[in-house]
Amino acid sequence: xxxxxxxxxxxxxxxxxxxxxEHDRETTLVFMTAIGVPLQKYGQFFEHLTTKGYxxxxxxxxxxxxxxxxxxxxxxxxxxxxxxxxxxxxxxxxENKKTYxxxxxxxxxxxxxxxxxxxxxxxAVATGNLHYKNWQGWGRLNILRAxxxxxxxxxxxxxxxxxxxxxxxxxxxxxxxxxxxxxxxGRYDFIxxxxxxxxxxxxxxxxxxxxxxxxxxxxNLANLCAESxxxxxxxxxxxxxxxxxxxIKDPDIIARHIDEQLRNHCD
Numbered sequence: 711x712x713x714x715x716x717x718x719x720x721x722x723x724x725x726x727x728x729x730x731x732e733h734d735r736e737t738t739l740v741f742m743t744a745i746g747v748p749l750q751k752y753g754q755f756f757e758h759l760t761t762k763g764y765x766x767x768x769x770x771x772x773x774x775x776x777x778x779x780x781x782x783x784x785x786x787x788x789x790x791x792x793x794x795x796x797x798x799x800x801x802x803x804x805e806n807k808k809t810y811x812x813x814x815x816x817x818x819x820x821x822x823x824x825x826x827x828x829x830x831x832x833x834a835v836a837t838g839n840l841h842y843k844n845w846q847g848w849g850r851l852n853i854l855r856a857x858x859x860x861x862x863x864x865x866x867x868x869x870x871x872x873x874x875x876x877x878x879x880x881x882x883x884x885x886x887x888x889x890x891x892x893x894x895x896g897r898y899d900f901i902x903x904x905x906x907x908x909x910x911x912x913x914x915x916x917x918x919x920x921x922x923x924x925x926x927x928x929x930n931l932a933n934l935c936a937e938s939x940x941x942x943x944x945x946x947x948x949x950x951x952x953x954x955x956x957x958i959k960d961p962d963i964i965a966r967h968i969d970e971q972l973r974n975h976c977d
Contacts, residue, residue, distance in 0.1 A: 711724065711725070716787075716791075717787065720772040720785070722770070725749065726765065727757075727759075727760045727765065727766040728765050729760045729761070733762075733763040734763055735764060737809070737810070737972065738764070738765045739759060739809075739833070739968075740767045740768070740800050740801055740803075740811050741814075741817070742768075742797075742811065742813035742814070742817025742821050743775075744814045744815035744836075744955065745815060745872070745877075746879040747814075747955070747958075748776070748879070749768050749769065749776070751958055752768070752814075752958060752961075754961055755964070756768070762965060762969045765804070765805075767800055767803050767804060772796070774880065774881075780880070781869055781881070783868025788887070789819070789823065789888040789898070789901060793820060793823055793901065794902075801830070810972075811825060811830060811833070812832075812835075812968075813832065813837060814835045815923065818836070818838075819839075819840075822931055822934050823898060823901055823905065825911065825935055826909055827905065827907075827910075829910060830911075831912070832911070832912045832935070833913045833914075834912060834914045834915065835964055836916075836953070836955070837931060838916075838926075838927025839931040840853070840893040841894075841895065841896030841927070841930065842894065843896065844930055846924075849924065856893070857894060859875065860889070860890055869882055869883055896930070905934055908936045909936055910937070910938070912932050912938040912939070913971055914928050914939065915942075915967060916941070917944075917945060917953040917954065917957060918942055918953065920952070922952065923954060928940060939971075939975075941967065941971070943967055945960075
């Protein structure tokens with residue numbers, strides 16, 4: 711298994727899933743996970759994509775999932791570190807000229823920022839700008855309440871113990887401080903570089919009924935890209951639970967939508 715060293719400190723395992731040679735579309739999707747969701751949870755999704763001819767490259771975030779040591783208060787990194795030191799090495803494993811960043815939730819935030827800085831195309835699923843004003847009514851209050859809960863937990867533990875409140879697993883204080891900043895302000899001004907330089911090409915999938923990434927939030931994240939397309943997807947009734955993460959259990963519809971868009975508009 712290939713690995714790279716993040717910030718000269720932590721080893722990151724890289725998983726490369728390749729299609730059968732006769733179906734190879736010579737296109738790579740470099741995947742970024744949601745907050746606190748291990749890469750292995752997306753196994754079915756990757757199978758659907760490779761069956762359709764795509765190479766998929768992914769890794770857990772440093773000290774998360776299968777990467778050791780396990781995240782604790784001694785480990786810290788933020789959005790900027792992911793953009794500068796995590797995404798570039800992953801992209802380096804792509805052997806295809808046609809390469810896209812593919813992100814779910816938090817991974818979509820990171821991928822969008824990188825696209826706006828470098829112009830690499832991005833595909834984002836169930837993601838959006840976290841600003842509380844992108845929600846209505848109780849949704850807006852829930853975002854503000856989340857901030858009020860997350861910040862003290864990060865201070866007490868030195869990292870974010872999502873497992874204690876049913877919000878993923880562990881995440882660094884730097885990531886969560888940036889998360890909370892964007893949720894309060896709508897801005898990504900902790901990122902070095904010009905996010906308004908006319909770069910970025912994005913394909914965004916809003917999942918109907920997603921209370922964690924409503925349409926307006928997806929739209930406002932997509933606006934970081936100079937060019938973007940936003941598509942609404944309705945999950946089949948057989949898929950129950952919050953659409954934000956429930957699609958992972960039966961990901962064929964998302965894989966088919968991605969394949970359709972890439973075949974129709976990007977070939």
